[in-house]
Structures are given as structure tokens and as C-alpha cells.
Amino acid sequence: MMSDDENTSTQTLTTSTRRSPHPPVNPPITFVDGFTPLPKKRRIARTFTGDEITNMQVQRAQKDAAELETKEGESQR
Secondary structure (H helix, E strand, O other): OOOOOOOOOOOOOOOOOOOOOOOOOOOOOOOOOOOOOOOOOOOOOOOOOHHHHHHHHHHHHHHHHHHHHHHHHHHHO
16 A cells, blocks of 8 residues: 655656757856955835824833833832
8 A cells, every 4th residue: 555645755756858049157166254345235214104103102101111210110129
């Protein structure tokens, strides 16, 4: 009895006998060391709405207030 599992191939691969008239082009070899500058990734600015900015300001104020309370509680001990 033959069972199909993930390691059994059910498709037959065919290769083309037709060849390209041009030989394959290999990219030039580049040597990169610690002194070679790498290209930087492009940064894309995100636009925020007025509501999002207000929400971020409120969240930051709440976070700062909570940190201040924690520091005051530790200093009183």
C-alpha cells in the first residue's frame, strides 16, 4: 500500500531543452567590510490626524504622571 505524505512528490518536473542565445550574466562580486558604507533605507513620514496627536499627548501625560507618582512613592520610603 502506498501512502502520500509530505515527502512524496506527485508531480513530474520537466525541463526545457531550449536554450537562450545569450549566456547567463552574473552580477559583479562586491566585497563589503566594516568600512564600506551600506545604503540607508528610505524613511517614509507618517501623517497623523489632529485626534491622533491629541490622544498621543494625553497618553504621554498619563505615563509621565504615573512615573512621577512611582518616583515619589519610592523617595518617601
